[in-house]
Amino acid sequence: MIEKVDISHERAVLIGVVTKNQGEEQSKEYLDELEFLTFTAGGEVIKRFTQKMDIPNPKTFIGTGKMEEVRQFIEDNDIGTAIFDDELSAAQERNISKILECKVLDRTNLILDIFAQRAQTSYARTQVELAQCEYLLPRLKGMWTHLERQRGGIGMRGPGETEIETDRRIVRDRISLLKDKIKVIDKQMGVQRGNRGKMVRVALVGYTNVGKSTLMNTISKSDVFAEDKLFATLDTTVRKVVIQNLPFLLTDTVGFIRKLPTQLVDSFKSTLDEVREADLLLHVVDISHHNFEEQINSVNKILGEIDSGDKPTIMVFNKIDAYKAEPYDETDLEVERTELHYSLEEWRKTWMNRVGDNALFISALNKQNMEEFKKRIYDEVREIHVTRFPYNNFLYPDYEEEE
Structure with missing residues (x-):
């Protein structure tokens, strides 16, 4: 005990x-x-x-x-x-x-x-x-x-x-027992993933504490535990989300970190399978962190290690409400302004918008720019869905803004 x-x-x-x-x-x-x-x-x-x-x-x-x-x-x-x-x-x-x-x-x-x-x-x-x-x-x-x-x-x-x-022998026996137990659960989880049918799967990935769970709660209107601590979410959460009339599965995964122990990468194989089997990745970035560029590189490195580096990915720069200006060059945001005065147009003029394919800038906590976010997700999921089920094309018209 x-x-x-x-x-x-x-x-x-x-x-x-x-x-x-x-x-x-x-x-x-x-x-x-x-x-x-x-x-x-x-x-x-x-x-x-x-x-x-x-x-x-x-x-x-x-x-x-x-x-x-x-x-x-x-x-x-x-x-x-x-x-x-x-x-x-x-x-x-x-x-x-x-x-x-x-x-x-x-x-x-x-x-x-x-x-x-x-x-x-x-x-x-x-x-x-x-x-x-x-x-x-x-x-x-x-x-x-x-x-x-x-x-x-x-x-x-x-x-x-x-x-x-x-006792070394007991530890080895315990490792063997745990691996067998995980194999059984992995098989069960594989069946669960198979039972989800061919619904489009979207996975939230990113460094730890960038706001993935908060974003999950905002999109899916669920109650996933979120806290301003590292690894607040450890258990993978899957929710069915419907934007307008288009359903898809959204997965909140464990956060990545620099120098992530190899033992964890190995033992969390099934958790990472949710990322491997996703059709679309939402790479969430904490834009208020002073070294978010290195965090992006760390996440991309781990995605490469689990054979998910080439998946369709949308960069989602979160926490724009908490951003504090640092001395960028003259072509970037003005240093004198506070974090409350950046418009979305100004965010789109920064180099960050050229990372990936037209990045999104949001605040999941304050629900800033969520309409553009939902439209982008809708369009991407719709394209995947229509490719998979071409005869359902008429069911999903172009996105219309909510009133």
Whole structure:
């Protein structure tokens, strides 16, 4: 039985590196995201540490001098958790734990922990547990000597808290059992997808926390959980949506993130099948995020990895109501204006409109420009539907604006 522990004030420090492949600005961006991940998991970041080096130290990730600085700060400030921005090897984790004498997590472990919190259905919990077991298996040797004095908290949910999982053989047996269970559920979900007939399928994809679930609620008038935290939605949600008289299936998928653990990509195969089998992707982007271009690239990279990079895609720039001006060049938006003064025509004149095929600019939360959004979706779905069922062409006239 997993012990529930109040971790609302778990104190943590973050550790990252600046290398020749990851500059200062990029390192800061990653640590910003790592801090948001820590907040989502229930922790409080007290301090960040960064070090410039050619490559991470193979034994301790950071140098001995910086490690001593971190250790002293942890000792002086009652810090319970040290979180590293990259995946640590089993040897690195053991070495660091001996030095810091506190709980040591890496980015992958933190993301897995958040998934363990967010999983609501039996299927999602099974997927997360499989990912956790595959992550823990090579790290079992010696890791429990420094974890046994911990009382749960961030990174300690799921199989990581059950003492029986310390046995390699039992973990391997558990992995085998979970894979068999997922195969059965995958087969059931495949039958479910087949039973949906040949209805056009549209999937919402995008970085985590860009507003996909809010958009899903707005379009489908359903009540999908939405929150300003990373991975608020973990379980795939499918809704039948009708725009005017044209029905189609809309899927809200799990959000992507940079450095997405490979264990999660593998265990969430069936979830990602919803993306693979979609006829149309709506790539939702948080335009108010200061580095949304890199988020777009991260999503496109993952879509390529799951053989969905060439699917018909509409770029949907969301949160135009929350956009704050940054110093663009003279041909772009005027810097002096506040986010309340951009017209849709001005958005269409930016380079963003040339990304993909005529991008859309909306605010799902405030329902701004939803009429144009619905018309565009209607036109795209209608074209796919008519191609699939040419004899139904007369049933779906051109889109008419709602009064």
